[in-house]
Amino acid sequence: MAAESSSLSDLNQDKYDGDEHIKIICLGDSAVGKSNLLYLNSCYSRPQQLSTYALTLYKYTTTVNEKTVLVDFWDTAGQERFQSMHPSYYHKAHACIMVFDVQRKITYKNLNNWYKELRESRPEIPCVVVANKIDADLKITQKSFNFAKKQGLPFYFVSAADGTNVVKLFRDTIKLAVSYKQNTSDFMDEVMRELENFDLEAKENTAAKNDDQSKEEKSQSP
Ligand SMILES: Nc1nc2c(ncn2[C@@H]2O[C@H](COP(=O)(O)OP(=O)(O)OP(=O)(O)O)[C@@H](O)[C@H]2O)c(=O)[nH]1
């Protein structure tokens, strides 16, 4: 891995007050795939990582509205096992990625706890919900996971193993964070509309596929 190590001054949170620097945190139970997702995303950019005993920062540079934006993705090193994060983890965060594992129901149920803790520290930052590991069972994408809808949050089916939807997830989240920092909520509306259409298209495609399949089965039956 072409990781470059940085100094501990990178942990100074005052830098997030600047226009071009944002902080995105990642929450979710142990082993849902948080680090794999963050690592995969950092590979699309200049990979730079800083690890301490409690934390890994994945540093990412991108362009939003023709401006260069530096993004620090914060990932824990196991604190989530205690079901609670240190307050500095939430401090000055501009967006949150909340992950569960589609293969383990308990990780979905625990989103309620993560979300509650997040809102106690950061009541208004954009938060997206991520259903990871869809590669293990693609049919899972036809199931409804209503937590995101109930809370009015964007929802993504992804796979850190084969990369499905990973670029879209991170691009949208970065834009949401920037838009939050600039005090605009327009991008949230845009994302919600776009994801609704995306959902409808997926349902229509599945319905059309099922229709074709049943026609085929009928024509083959004696
Ligand atoms: N099949 C499959 N396995 C995955 C995927 N993402 C992660 N994994 C596996 O799940 C395990 C946990 O992944 P991590 O990224 O370490 O999970 P984490 O949420 O960072 O876990 P902690 O650091 O313990 O909180 C690893 O064995 C990964 O290889 C995925 O999209 N599909």
Ligand SMILES: [Mg+2]
């Ligand atoms: Mg991890």
